[in-house]
Amino acid sequence: MDEKIEIAQALISKWDVSPNSSSLYCTITNLFAADNRYEAKQYLNSVQDLQAAMQYYISHEPTSENLVLAQGLMQIAIKRLEREFYIILKSNRQHLDPESVSRASRSSVSEFEDESEDEEQSRAGEDSISEVERVSMSAMEDLKAISECMISAGYGKECIKIYKNIRKSIVDEALYHLNVDSRLSFAQIQKMDWEVLEVKIKTWLNAVKVAVQTLFYGERILCDQVFSSSPAMRESCFADITREGALSLFVFPENVAKCKKAPERMFRTLDLYEAIADLWPEIESIFDLESTSTVKQQAINSLIKLGEAVRAILTEFESAISKDHSKTAVPGGGIHPLTRYVMNYITFLTDYSGILADILADWPLPVLSSLPEAYFGSPFSDDGTINSAISTRLAWLILVMLCKLDGGAEIYKDAALSYLFLANNLQYVAYNKQASWVVSDSKLRDQIKLSVARKLVPAYREFYEKYRQVVVRKEGIVRFAPDDLDNYLSDLLFGTGGSSTHLSSSSSLSSISSSPSHSRGGRSH
Numbered sequence: 001m002d003e004k005i006e007i008a009q010a011l012i013s014k015w016d017v018s019p020n021s022s023s024l025y026c027t028i029t030n031l032f033a034a035d036n037r038y039e040a041k042q043y044l045n046s047v048q049d050l051q052a053a054m055q056y057y058i059s060h061e062p063t064s065e066n067l068v069l070a071q072g073l074m075q076i077a078i079k080r081l082e083r084e085f086y087i088i089l090k091s092n093r094q095h096l097d098p099e100s101v102s103r104a105s106r107s108s109v110s111e112f113e114d115e116s117e118d119e120e121q122s123r124a125g126e127d128s129i130s131e132v133e134r135v136s137m138s139a140m141e142d143l144k145a146i147s148e149c150m151i152s153a154g155y156g157k158e159c160i161k162i163y164k165n166i167r168k169s170i171v172d173e174a175l176y177h178l179n180v181d182s183r184l185s186f187a188q189i190q191k192m193d194w195e196v197l198e199v200k201i202k203t204w205l206n207a208v209k210v211a212v213q214t215l216f217y218g219e220r221i222l223c224d225q226v227f228s229s230s231p232a233m234r235e236s237c238f239a240d241i242t243r244e245g246a247l248s249l250f251v252f253p254e255n256v257a258k259c260k261k262a263p264e265r266m267f268r269t270l271d272l273y274e275a276i277a278d279l280w281p282e283i284e285s286i287f288d289l290e291s292t293s294t295v296k297q298q299a300i301n302s303l304i305k306l307g308e309a310v311r312a313i314l315t316e317f318e319s320a321i322s323k324d325h326s327k328t329a330v331p332g333g334g335i336h337p338l339t340r341y342v343m344n345y346i347t348f349l350t351d352y353s354g355i356l357a358d359i360l361a362d363w364p365l366p367v368l369s370s371l372p373e374a375y376f377g378s379p380f381s382d383d384g385t386i387n388s389a390i391s392t393r394l395a396w397l398i399l400v401m402l403c404k405l406d407g408g409a410e411i412y413k414d415a416a417l418s419y420l421f422l423a424n425n426l427q428y429v430a431y432n433k434q435a436s437w438v439v440s441d442s443k444l445r446d447q448i449k450l451s452v453a454r455k456l457v458p459a460y461r462e463f464y465e466k467y468r469q470v471v472v473r474k475e476g477i478v479r480f481a482p483d484d485l486d487n488y489l490s491d492l493l494f495g496t497g498g499s500s501t502h503l504s505s506s507s508s509l510s511s512i513s514s515s516p517s518h519s520r521g522g523r524s525h
Helices: 002-014 034-060 065-091 098-111 119-128 131-152 156-177 186-191 194-226 231-257 263-286 290-322 337-350 353-360 389-409 415-430 442-474 484-491 509-513 516-520
Strands: none
Touching: 002 034, 002 065, 034 065, 034 131, 065 131, 065 156, 098 194, 131 156, 131 194, 156 194, 156 231, 186 231, 194 231, 194 263, 231 263, 231 290, 263 290, 263 337, 263 353, 290 337, 290 353, 290 389, 337 353, 337 389, 337 415, 353 389, 389 415, 415 442, 442 484
């Protein structure tokens, strides 16, 4: 033990940073510099030897002068290691950013996945690691070695204090550069104009993916690596460094969800829900510690509140349809603005069908029994699966709209024009859906279109012949002749969308007998 103390004294004195030290060597270089790697390892071994010697003297010779000497040397050594720990964290800041850490971690895993690789393959693997990743891995190894040494010597608190201060400032700065405003309160959000709030939502949507997949993920890797010898310290560091920023990040969607429920806010609300739902597996994995459970709970709370907001907005949207009191007849029996608005809105909603199915799963229609039995045609959707909650809900919204249109048709004094109005608006809903359907086999496609034409064209021809003169006499215009339906049928089942022309009296009667292309020039949805 005397010999161990003597060896340790020579090395520790060389790197003594205390004011009374006569060593100049330690002021011009760092112990863990690239050209001091061997000596750094010896230094850590000397600290371990000192610890063993101190334990020996405490047990066998508690009054020994060597115990006092060893304790003094330990204090000097810990000061040096604190300094080195700080220097590595600060000087390698760009190499220990979360993105570099996560890349380095993945590289180290893939490098050692197959131990049977021959030497040439190993060299190729090493060459594939960038210089940044190499420096990052080296810094993590040094930090780990120092932390293990300090923790085993009983100085873990000093170590994690340095680590927390530096790493928390890095995480907070990264969130600041992602424009995550931790000071934004619910009261401030509630008072914002929608245009301003929408910009902040877009910013948040861009930030949350980077924050979870890079910032918090990389920080978790670094904490796990540096403090691998102490699960308690590892958890404490990660929680104290990330918890505040993560809570600020995930409380924003909840605050947005508590704001005004207006139909125009639906899609940004769904964007927020989708972002958290997509990232949930990673959120759950990164913040799986007991001390970070509040972060997971906040993410769950935001999902719950966003789901409630979506349901409230849908209710508000249905109410807005029901309360539409437009008394002005659409000229020529054309497409009602309500039809365009509702169908465009529903079309956008279908882009979120996956998450809407989850949100609406436990939210049945309160008046489901009043739906006409024939309204759905079949309890199965087109792909053979049972109609989901989203299908039922969207179908209900369309039915509410159709009921309003039915009332709107009564504004027309002419019965024929009233029916034409209904035909136009109904066609705007069953045609644009079917125009996107696909039948790849050309023979089958022609057979289906022929079958549809046999049922549709004669019925329309009868209607056309019966009311054509009435419409021409009163309005002077008719858009579709029976033969023109063939042009529309020819567009179907290619999956290209088809024309958006609708049945209305907005083209001259003479255009019916002109080239078929004239009947395809309707207005866009």
